[in-house]
Amino acid sequence: MSRPVERRPAYLFLLFVVGTEPNSVLARENLEHICAEYLASGDCTVEIVDILEDYQAALDHNVFVTPALIVKGPRGRSTIVGNLSDIDRIVLTLGFNK
Amino acid sequence: MVSPNGSPPMYSFKSVPLVKCGTGVEGLDGVLYGGYPFGRTTTISGGPGAGKTLLVLQFLVRSALRGEPGIFVSFEERPEAIRMNAATLGWDLPALERKGLFSIIHAKLDITVVTAGSISLAGLMAIIGGKAKATGSRLLGIDAIDILMRRFEDSFCARDELSNLHEWLDGQGLTTLLSVKSNDDLSDPEMSARFSLLDYMSDCVIRLDHRVMDQISTRRLRVLKYRGSDFSSNEFPYVIGTNGISLIPIAAAHLAHRPLGEFLSTGNRELDAALGGGYRRSACILIAGASGTGKTSLACSFVQAACRRGEKALYISFEESPEALASAVLSAGIDLEPLQRAGNLEICSSLPESRGSDEHLFYHLQLIDASQPDCVVVDAISACRRMGSGKAAFDYCMRLVNVCKDRGITCLLTNQKKDTPLGDDPSGLGFVSLVDTVIQLHYEATNDELRRMLVVLKARGSKNSPRFYELRINDSGIELGSGHPPPPDRARPAAGGVR
Numbered sequence: 001m002s003r004p005v006e007r008r009p010a011y012l013f014l015l016f017v018v019g020t021e022p023n024s025v026l027a028r029e030n031l032e033h034i035c036a037e038y039l040a041s042g043d044c045t046v047e048i049v050d051i052l053e054d055y056q057a058a059l060d061h062n063v064f065v066t067p068a069l070i071v072k073g074p075r076g077r078s079t080i081v082g083n084l085s086d087i088d089r090i091v092l093t094l095g096f097n098k
Numbered sequence: 099m100v101s102p103n104g105s106p107p108m109y110s111f112k113s114v115p116l117v118k119c120g121t122g123v124e125g126l127d128g129v130l131y132g133g134y135p136f137g138r139t140t141t142i143s144g145g146p147g148a149g150k151t152l153l154v155l156q157f158l159v160r161s162a163l164r165g166e167p168g169i170f171v172s173f174e175e176r177p178e179a180i181r182m183n184a185a186t187l188g189w190d191l192p193a194l195e196r197k198g199l200f201s202i203i204h205a206k207l208d209i210t211v212v213t214a215g216s217i218s219l220a221g222l223m224a225i226i227g228g229k230a231k232a233t234g235s236r237l238l239g240i241d242a243i244d245i246l247m248r249r250f251e252d253s254f255c256a257r258d259e260l261s262n263l264h265e266w267l268d269g270q271g272l273t274t275l276l277s278v279k280s281n282d283d284l285s286d287p288e289m290s291a292r293f294s295l296l297d298y299m300s301d302c303v304i305r306l307d308h309r310v311m312d313q314i315s316t317r318r319l320r321v322l323k324y325r326g327s328d329f330s331s332n333e334f335p336y337v338i339g340t341n342g343i344s345l346i347p348i349a350a351a352h353l354a355h356r357p358l359g360e361f362l363s364t365g366n367r368e369l370d371a372a373l374g375g376g377y378r379r380s381a382c383i384l385i386a387g388a389s390g391t392g393k394t395s396l397a398c399s400f401v402q403a404a405c406r407r408g409e410k411a412l413y414i415s416f417e418e419s420p421e422a423l424a425s426a427v428l429s430a431g432i433d434l435e436p437l438q439r440a441g442n443l444e445i446c447s448s449l450p451e452s453r454g455s456d457e458h459l460f461y462h463l464q465l466i467d468a469s470q471p472d473c474v475v476v477d478a479i480s481a482c483r484r485m486g487s488g489k490a491a492f493d494y495c496m497r498l499v500n501v502c503k504d505r506g507i508t509c510l511l512t513n514q515k516k517d518t519p520l521g522d523d524p525s526g527l528g529f530v531s532l533v534d535t536v537i538q539l540h541y542e543a544t545n546d547e548l549r550r551m552l553v554v555l556k557a558r559g560s561k562n563s564p565r566f567y568e569l570r571i572n573d574s575g576i577e578l579g580s581g582h583p584p585p586p587d588r589a590r591p592a593a594g595g596v597r
Contacts, residue, residue, distance in 0.1 A: 018220035026215070051221050055228030058221055064205045065249060066221030079208055082215030089214045 011044040011094075014070040016063045019052045023083040027067035030084035038096040116326050119237075119273050122160025123153065125345025129321060129330045135301045137236075137271040138325075139264055143280040143296075144306030148317065149338050150277040151175065151183075153306070154239035156342045157275055159189045161237050162199035168237035169201045169229055171222075173245040177202045187342050198233050207249060217250070219259045223266050230272065238267070238274045247292050256292045264299050280305065301325040307333075311486060316454050319345065335456040339464075346460050346497075355503040356380045358534065358559045362473075362508060363407075365399030368578035369552075372567060373535065374560035380506040381558070382499050382532055386513040386524035387539030391550050392569050392576070393512040394423070395430040396537070397475045399576055400510055402432050405442035409472035413445045414462055416481035420445035431575035444469055450484035455494040458485060463501060473508040474498075480514040480526055492527045499532050524555065534558040539569065552578065 015031055017024035028048065035044050051058045051066065061070060069080045075095055084090060118132035127133050134140045134157070144150045151174075158168035172180060180202060181191045194200035203225065226238065243260075250256035267274050278293055297303050303322040308315065318333040336345045359379025363370055370376040377383050377400065385393045401411045415423055423445060424434040437443035446465055448458065466474065476482075476498065482491035495511065502509035511533075513526050524536050536555040541548055550569040554562040568579030 016221060018218075018224045021218065021220045023216050023218050024220070030215070051224035051228070055225045058225050059203065062206055062208055064207065064222045064225065064246070065211075065217045065219065066224075067217070068211075068221065079211040080214050081211050082213050082217050085215035087214075089212060093212045093214075 009043055009045045010074055011039065012072040013044055013046045014061070014072075015046065015048045016058055016061070016066055016068040016070075017048060017050055018066050019050060021066075024067050026083040026085065027069070030087070031069065034084070034087060034090060038091065118327075120160070122157045123343050123345065124341075125334070125336075126319075126343075129319070129334055129345065130302070130324065131328050131330075134273060134275065135325070135327070136273050137268070138301040139267055139274045139276060139299070140302040140304065141296045141300040142275060142277045142304045142306065143293075144277075145280050145308055148280075148306035148308040149336075149343055150279075150306060151180075151241050152187075152338060152343055153304075154241055154275045154277050155180070155184060155189075158200060158237060158239050159184065159191070159194070162194045165199070166237060167199045167201075167233050167235040168239065169203060169226065169233065169235045171203045171205055171226065171238070171240045172242070173205045173207070173240075174242035176206075177204050187340065201229055201233055201235070203229060205246070207245065213251065216255070217259075219246075219263050222246075223263065226272075227270065230270070236272060238272045240274065240276045242279070243276050243296075244279045244293060250292075253292045257295050260292070260295055261299060276300070280307075297322065302327075306336075316456055337457050337460045339457075339460065344460060346456055346463075355500075356506040359506065361560070362400075363403045364396070365401075365403035366396075366576050366578065368567070369396075369576075372552075372554055372563045372565070372578065373557050374562045377508060377510075377535060378559055379508055380503060381508055381534035382503065383508070383510045383535040383537070384513060384524055384530070384533045385510065385537045385539065386515055386526075388516055388541065389514055391539035391541065392430075392552075392571050393514065393539060394477055395427055395432070395571050395576060396539075397477055397510055397512055398423075398427040398430070398432045398434060401443060401473070401475060402434070402437065404473050404508075405437040405440070409442065410469060411437075411443050411473045411475065412462075412465060412469060412471040413443060413475045413477065415445060415447045415477050416450045416484075417478060419447045423447070429573060430571045431573050444471070450481045453485070455482070455485040455490035458482075459494050459497055462498060466501065466505075466507070471507060473510065474502055475510045476512070478512040478514045482527075488527065492529060495525075495527055496529050496532065499529070503532075 013031060015027060017027060031046065035046065049057050065081050067083055069084060071078050071080065071094060073094060078093060080090060080093060117136035118134065119136045120133045121127055121130065142150050142153055155170065158170055161168055184191045191200055247256050247260065250259065276296065278296055302324045305320045305322055307318045317336050319336050320333045321329045321331060334345050336343055358381050361375035362377050362379055364376055385396055387393050401413060404411050418426065427434060434443060438445065479495050482494050485491055485494060499509055513524060515526050523530055524538055525533060535557045538553050538555050540551050542551045552567045552569040570577040570579060
């Protein structure tokens with residue numbers, strides 16, 4: 001049995017949320033759903049930053065409007081703000097294909 | 099607590115006074131009856147160049163200098179630009195930042211972001227909350243919040259978020275200044291609706307207005323509302339000077355003029371006698387006359403006498419440079435140079451049209467504060483019209499004279515006017531009721547020469563001579579020729595004004 005090929009995930013997601021504020025909760029759920037739907041497991045790394053706990057990280061990344069998703073992927077770096085409910089727009093922005 | 103008849107009271111009520119926070123702006127605390135509302139939000143709106151950012155910054159810097167830390171959130175200017183602008187006003191922001199008394203949050207909004215779903219300002223609040231906690235700051239300035247509000251796709255959302263932010267700020271007990279571009283500058287009515295909410299929800303609203311009247315720029319501040327507090331609802335002129343924003347004292351609501359004091363020599367014995375003893379201390383003296391009749395010489399003669407008594411004089415010249423003035427009066431036997439060198443005399447020359455009347459007044463009041471003179475000369479108030487209009491000139495003179503009278507400063511004004519019937523308003527600006535002593539100069543043509551004539555029209559609180567005197571000016575000084583009694587037709591001096 002051959003070992004699975006070790007490869008670096010194609011996408012790095014950095015999601016900035018604020019505690020349990022409704023849009024933040026929605027954004028987490030939507031991101032989970034997007035990853036499951038469009039990306040193979042191991043294709044992405046998700047890191048969640050709660051600004052209530054680490055405001056400096058938000059300052060460092062220029063995040064003032066929340067929720068905010070910073071994506072590092074094959075198309076470079078992009079920022080998406082909102083609760084991520086507009087999935088079509090995200091798919092278009094990141095160039096996922098089903 | 100039980101009421102006299104034994105039954106428990108429905109409720110107990112205690113009146114709570116509104117706590118206020120010093121604005122750090124000269125004159126503004128008085129207008130706001132103490133300062134900004136403590137722990138609440140104040141909105142400052144205005145057009146470009148009105149000084150919104152400066153008003154916010156000044157509040158935070160002056161508070162920091164007193165040891166109270168604050169946070170400045172900038173949606174527009176970069177931190178380097180803010181630090182540089184502050185440095186021009188002598189405020190060392192990096193030093194305050196190192197001491198933890200001042201922090202800048204540069205809320206640079208990325209314009210390339212994609213919006214996918216509802217957004218909120220919870221992130222901004224979390225950052226401000228975190229920073230406030232880390233630095234112990236209770237004071238906050240948010241500059242150009244309009245930039246942020248434009249990011250929302252619909253105005254309902256924008257207004258909701260604004261109102262959430264406001265509630266959160268109030269809940270945190272942060273004393274906040276919010277600056278926003280005034281509605282007039284937002285051509286889009288939909289956009290301006292987003293911001294009108296700010297006026298309704300804030301506890302205190304201040305409008306800054308920068309306008310140009312008669313080609314002269316003027317700035318006005320007005321308080322629109324102040325929940326739970328009294329305030330002055332007038333428009334107040336303000337200037338942006340080397341120390342930031344200052345409000346200019348308006349002609350005093352209270353009259354605190356000092357009574358006329360002892361007699362002071364005019365520098366000429368005969369003129370002293372004609373005035374019944376001289377000028378009175380803290381009086382306002384007006385010398386009016388056509389060009390070349392000797393107004394400046396009489397003013398300088400008074401200044402010289404004052405300085406020789408050891409007093410201090412401030413000479414505001416709108417017509418000549420200090421050097422030109424000093425050399426011009428040498429021919430009247432008056433040497434100003436030693437008086438300047440001894441530090442008794444300060445000459446300040448400026449072109450009337452170089453600034454608006456507000457700025458002239460502000461600058462001259464600063465000089466008065468700095469050098470504390472016993473007497474002030476303004477030569478000539480007729481030039482003040484060139485500050486913009488008759489109204490501007492009137493404002494300048496009226497307010498300057500009021501300040502002098504409040505402080506017991508003797509104030510001598512000259513006015514250049516053509517020969518007009520005696521008794522016509524000698525100030526030319528209609529404020530002669532404030533003037534205690536009026537001397538009028540005119541030319542009189544005889545068969546073979548032109549003479550300068552002097553008559554005292556008014557001398558409050560002294561017995562002046564009604565005579566006409568010949569005024570002679572030569573290298574040995576000023577002389578008054580023996581007076582002749584007033585002609586039967588006193589209504590008109592000799593014609594023939596020479597210009």
